[in-house]
Amino acid sequence: MADFAIMGFGTVGSGVAEVLRMNADSIEKKLGEPLKLKYILDVRDLSATPYAGVAVKDFSVLENDPDLDVVVEAIGGARVALDFTRRALMAGKHVVTSNKELVASHGRELLSLAREKNVNYLFEASVGGGIPVLRPLFQCLAGNRIEEVTGILNGTTNYILTRMVRGGIPFDEALKEAQARGYAEQNPAADVEGLDAGRKICILSDLAWGKEVLPERISTRGISGLDLQDVAIASQAGYQVKLLGRALRLPGGKQAAYVAPHLVPEACPLAGVDGVFNAIMIRGNAVGDVMFYGRGAGDLPTASAVMGDVMDALQHREKRRELGWSESAELTELDDLVMPWYLRGGRETPADCRVLSGGAALTGPMTAQEAKALAEKLGAAALLPVLQ
Amino acid sequence: MADFAIMGFGTVGSGVAEVLRMNADSIEKKLGEPLKLKYILDVRDLSATPYAGVAVKDFSVLENDPDLDVVVEAIGGARVALDFTRRALMAGKHVVTSNKELVASHGRELLSLAREKNVNYLFEASVGGGIPVLRPLFQCLAGNRIEEVTGILNGTTNYILTRMVRGGIPFDEALKEAQARGYAEQNPAADVEGLDAGRKICILSDLAWGKEVLPERISTRGISGLDLQDVAIASQAGYQVKLLGRALRLPGGKQAAYVAPHLVPEACPLAGVDGVFNAIMIRGNAVGDVMFYGRGAGDLPTASAVMGDVMDALQHREKRRELGWSESAELTELDDLVMPWYLRGGRETPADCRVLSGGAALTGPMTAQEAKALAEKLGAAALLPVLQ
Numbered sequence: 044m045a046d047f048a049i050m051g052f053g054t055v056g057s058g059v060a061e062v063l064r065m066n067a068d069s070i071e072k073k074l075g076e077p078l079k080l081k082y083i084l085d086v087r088d089l090s091a092t093p094y095a096g097v098a099v100k101d102f103s104v105l106e107n108d109p110d111l112d113v114v115v116e117a118i119g120g121a122r123v124a125l126d127f128t129r130r131a132l133m134a135g136k137h138v139v140t141s142n143k144e145l146v147a148s149h150g151r152e153l154l155s156l157a158r159e160k161n162v163n164y165l166f167e168a169s170v171g172g173g174i175p176v177l178r179p180l181f182q183c184l185a186g187n188r189i190e191e192v193t194g195i196l197n198g199t200t201n202y203i204l205t206r207m208v209r210g211g212i213p214f215d216e217a218l219k220e221a222q223a224r225g226y227a228e229q230n231p232a233a234d235v236e237g238l239d240a241g242r243k244i245c246i247l248s249d250l251a252w253g254k255e256v257l258p259e260r261i262s263t264r265g266i267s268g269l270d271l272q273d274v275a276i277a278s279q280a281g282y283q284v285k286l287l288g289r290a291l292r293l294p295g296g297k298q299a300a301y302v303a304p305h306l307v308p309e310a311c312p313l314a315g316v317d318g319v320f321n322a323i324m325i326r327g328n329a330v331g332d333v334m335f336y337g338r339g340a341g342d343l344p345t346a347s348a349v350m351g352d353v354m355d356a357l358q359h360r361e362k363r364r365e366l367g368w369s370e371s372a373e374l375t376e377l378d379d380l381v382m383p384w385y386l387r388g389g390r391e392t393p394a395d396c397r398v399l400s401g402g403a404a405l406t407g408p409m410t411a412q413e414a415k416a417l418a419e420k421l422g423a424a425a426l427l428p429v430l431q
Numbered sequence: 432m433a434d435f436a437i438m439g440f441g442t443v444g445s446g447v448a449e450v451l452r453m454n455a456d457s458i459e460k461k462l463g464e465p466l467k468l469k470y471i472l473d474v475r476d477l478s479a480t481p482y483a484g485v486a487v488k489d490f491s492v493l494e495n496d497p498d499l500d501v502v503v504e505a506i507g508g509a510r511v512a513l514d515f516t517r518r519a520l521m522a523g524k525h526v527v528t529s530n531k532e533l534v535a536s537h538g539r540e541l542l543s544l545a546r547e548k549n550v551n552y553l554f555e556a557s558v559g560g561g562i563p564v565l566r567p568l569f570q571c572l573a574g575n576r577i578e579e580v581t582g583i584l585n586g587t588t589n590y591i592l593t594r595m596v597r598g599g600i601p602f603d604e605a606l607k608e609a610q611a612r613g614y615a616e617q618n619p620a621a622d623v624e625g626l627d628a629g630r631k632i633c634i635l636s637d638l639a640w641g642k643e644v645l646p647e648r649i650s651t652r653g654i655s656g657l658d659l660q661d662v663a664i665a666s667q668a669g670y671q672v673k674l675l676g677r678a679l680r681l682p683g684g685k686q687a688a689y690v691a692p693h694l695v696p697e698a699c700p701l702a703g704v705d706g707v708f709n710a711i712m713i714r715g716n717a718v719g720d721v722m723f724y725g726r727g728a729g730d731l732p733t734a735s736a737v738m739g740d741v742m743d744a745l746q747h748r749e750k751r752r753e754l755g756w757s758e759s760a761e762l763t764e765l766d767d768l769v770m771p772w773y774l775r776g777g778r779e780t781p782a783d784c785r786v787l788s789g790g791a792a793l794t795g796p797m798t799a800q801e802a803k804a805l806a807e808k809l810g811a812a813a814l815l816p817v818l819q
Contacts (some may be wrong), residue, residue: 062717064532066576072641073573075753146658167571173718175571183555183563186738188454231534253460312724313705330561331449332736333725336700337718347717350574365463 045074045357046084049104050127053120055141055168057114058342060094062350071404074354077088081111088181092184102127103387112360113353116140123268132295133158137356141168141345147242149151152256154367161288165352170196170243173344175336175351181366188295192290196243196302198339199234200229200286202264204304206316208278210318215273226319236265237286237302242289248300251290254372256300260378263302273425275421277402282306282385283314285422287430297375305427306385306405312336313430355420357425378412383429386414391423407428432440433745436470438476438492438515439506441600443529443556447503447741448482454738462742469499490515494522500748501741504528509536515533520544520552529733535630539643542755545761551751553740558584558631561732562725563739564711569638570753577639580678581818582711583704584631584690585810586727587615588623588654588674592610592692594655596666599630601659614707625674625690626654632676635711637690639678642760650765651690661775663812664789670694670773671702675818685763694773694817701726701818716762734775766800774802776811 049056051290052360057092063080071077081098083089089098103110116133118124121144128145132136140146145153146166159162167177171194180189196203199221206217218235221227233239241263245328248256266286274284290300307314312334316322321339326332338344386393387403396404403425406414411428418426437444439477459465466545470487471477472763493499502519516533519526520541528534534554535543545552555565559582568577583589588611588804594605606623609615621627636644654674662672666789673695676819678688695702696781696817699721704710714720723724728730743752776780784792791813799816806814 058717062574065716066574070574070578073753099473174721175567178571179563179567182743183739184456185742186454186735188451188457194482254560312700312703315700323813327561327735328453329446329731331729331732332728333562333723335721335723337721341719343717344691347572347715349715351571354573355570358753365461365592366744 044077044079045113046079046081046118047109047113047322047353048084048116049080049115049117050084051084051116051243052083052087053117053119055345056083056115056117058346059117059349060345068262068402070312070350070354071144074357075108078353079085079313097144106130111136113137113139113356115349115353115405116142118142119144122142123143125149129156132160132162135160137163139165139349139352139356141166141349143239143246147245147258150246150249151252151368156369157363161363163356163359165356165364167352168264168345171321172339173347174321174335176335176340178251179335180247181203184325184327184330185327189325190292191326191376192244192247192251192323193313194244194247194288195285195313195321196240196288196323196339197232197234197286198319200240200320201316201321202226203235204266204274207271208283211271212338213271214267216384233266237263238411240286240288240302244290244300248290248298248372249368250290252372253368254298254300255368256298256372256374260374261300261302264304266304268273268392268426269304272384272429273403276387276399276403277306277385280399281309282429283309284290284378284427293375298372299377299380301376301377304427306427308430311430327398345427379410381408381410382431383408384417385412385427385429386421386425387422388424389418391421393417393421432465432467433501434467434469434499435501435741436472436499437468437502437503438472438696439473439504439507440471440473440475441505442730443510443733443737444471444503444505446504446730447737450731450734450738454503458738458742461575462745468734470604484672490518494518499524501525501527501744503737504530506530509534510535510635512536516541519697521645522656523548525552526549527553528738529554529735529737530754531627531634533647535633538634538637539756542696545751546755549751551744553744553752555740556733559709559711559723559725559731560710560727561709561735562723562727563711564723565638567723568635568713571679572713572715572718575717577713579714580632580635580639580711581701581773582632582635582676583709584628584676584727585622585674585699586707586709587619588628589704589709589741590707591623591653592662592672592674595659595662597700599663602655623655625651628676628690628765632688632690636678636686636760637756638759640680640686640734641756642758643756644686644762646758648762649688649690652692654692656671657692658813660789661773661791661815663772664775664787664791665694669697669786671697672815674790680688680762686760687763687765687768689765692815696818699818712798714808769796769798769800770819771796772802773815773817774806774809774811774813776812779809781805781809782815
């Protein structure tokens with residue numbers, strides 16, 4: 044018998060309980076022992092729910108139960124969640140989470156603590172919801188030197204962009220639609236300004252190269268300033284506008300990480316990823332490009348990843364998974380990155396460009412600094428990077 | 432220091448040696464110890480290669496070396512490879528392979544032997560080349576009940592189909608082109624008749640439900656009989672013809688597995704997978720649909736997966752990975768599967784069908800048996816299943 048607890052009974056927490064209810068038999072068969080939900084910790088009153096019998100309000104009950112093996116942290120944020128995660132690890136519990144904010148900002152400390160206490164701290168659900176991507180990255184692709192990770196990491200913004208491209212409706216209207224459908228929160232800033240995607244690309248970068256990249260160190264540009272006409276011109280020219288998180292290994296060993304809307308050529312599999320779906324492309328020096336695709340959010344998909352981690356932690360009880368990152372990464376200035384650029388509304392078409400409709404053009408590869416200077420010189424109204 | 436050996440120095444074997452040469456530093460860092468290529472076993476003379484110093488011709492050298500940890504089996508086939516794999520496992524070595532024929536036909540016995548000897552038998556490279564798919568299936572998605580696995584599992588046939596669709600050239604010509612480019616073998620039967628895809632869908636099915644499905648038990652239909660006009664009509668109607676391997680869990684707990692060319696609607700991500708790329712879609716009852724995409728063959732991509740398994744085996748030296756399948760699966764008759772069908776060339780258009788160009792039509796969902804009866808009654812020249 045393995046015992047676990049859920050902290051925070053919101054979307055993810057209740058999804059985890061539901062997945063156990065749905066699949067208890069197959070989970071027991073795979074684990075070789077029954078998995079028991081022993082506690083649900085939440086400030087709310089759960090006495091009217093089927094979980095009344097396991098509801099607790101005091102964290103120390105979990106902390107002091109020597110038979111409790113795994114704690115699922117589904118509280119969110121980086122305050123209470125940080126405190127309880129620290130204490131759970133200190134108490135020798137394995138901890139599993141979907142909390143990207145906590146992992147991106149405090150993962151280094153928490154993984155180091157987990158190593159000290161010889162327990163697992165696992166967080167597959169923090170990136171890409173239910174899509175298996177972190178474990179494939181650090182395990183299946185371990186024989187590669189990772190060159191690049193590029194992903195559509197936020198379903199809300201991808202839904203809005205898909206509506207702008209396919210429905211021809213402007214950003215504000217698409218956002219309202221996303222809110223009405225429950226895909227965007229009432230305060231959508233973390234999604235539409237690229238902060239959520241930024242946390243996820245940091246976690247991917249941490250794992251790809253074993254060096255810490257904190258969210259506050261990377262440039263994030265969201266989609267709120269995106270003009271519908273650029274989306275339409277790009278689409279006519281064979282590109283889809285996508286909000287991408289990118290992490291790159293550059294010649295000389297430096298790294299870069301950022302979030303920005305890009306023009307993605309239609310031949311790239313990322314271009315076809317629509318609606319609330321996420322996809323992450325990983326380039327390794329042996330495997331080439333591999334892509335992982337699926338639902339990046341939602342109660343059951345996210346709970347699927349959490350449950351996979353709970354089972355993995357239990358299968359690695361004696362010998363924890365080696366996982367972690369150490370010193371800070373040496374990041375290059377974004378201004379030095381070389382790629383082609385989309386420009387619109389300049390006074391004249393720059394030389395050596397592919398001319399598009401609506402006074403827009405695609406430049407050849409140049410640094411972000413050069414592209415900005417060119418856009419300024421021409422008085423361009425729009426400047427977007429192009430994925431190669 | 433961890434020691435490993437490569438048996439068979441062809442495409443995959445030499446790729447594994449090359450990946451170690453390229454990435455020795457990062458592999459050592461991740462493993463926490465250097466990885467040493469101690470032996471290469473091959474019948475050929477390697478004295479003129481950089482690997483002369485580690486070349487051996489006698490398997491018993493590997494078998495009797497108590498310091499050898501892992502053996503990579505890259506011999507292929509199911510004769511010598513079976514014998515050496517059995518003996519390596521018996522000698523307490525971990526074994527890693529890309530040999531789908533061996534895993535599909537003898538995996539049950541070999542995994543049972545590995546369990547007995549408390550060693551790992553891993554085969555991520557046997558399906559999808561470098562694409563991480565087996566480990567995500569049995570580990571990351573372990574919390575799900577798997578409902579379906581559907582994949583483009585053979586790059587050769589996908590290249591030929593892509594040339595037929597996009598280039599408008601007939602099968603024979605596309606095959607010759609694939610052979611000229613080295614994508615198809617001189618005897619292409621195993622690829623074009625669907626046997627290779629069949630072995631892979633058996634392995635996926637074995638892992639998804641833990642019950643053995645042997646290749647000889649499933650129906651495999653390849654692409655050699657495919658008419659260019661059906662590919663063209665389908666394309667015009669918004670479908671791509673793809674050779675799919677499918678494994679399904681049916682109501683009541685029975686299973687089905689088969690390989691056949693299908694019409695895939697363009698909205699399905701599998702439709703956009705072109706050329707030599709592979710993609711595998713997995714449906715779980717919690718996660719929904721997830722897809723894995725990348726190069727399904729080639730020396731370095733396949734070696735990437737092998738190397739990931741070698742490292743995983745070393746990280747699970749004391750406590751082997753629980754992996755295996757037991758009794759035979761209860762398979763349903765394919766004739767009972769219900770789906771829509773593509774028909775061409777009948778004497779009349781059947782009722783309740785979507786009429787396509789060229790005398791073709793799409794039926795509503797019906798069993799394969801009903802579709803065959805209908806095709807026969809109408810004297811149809813072509814009958815293909817449609818992915819829903």
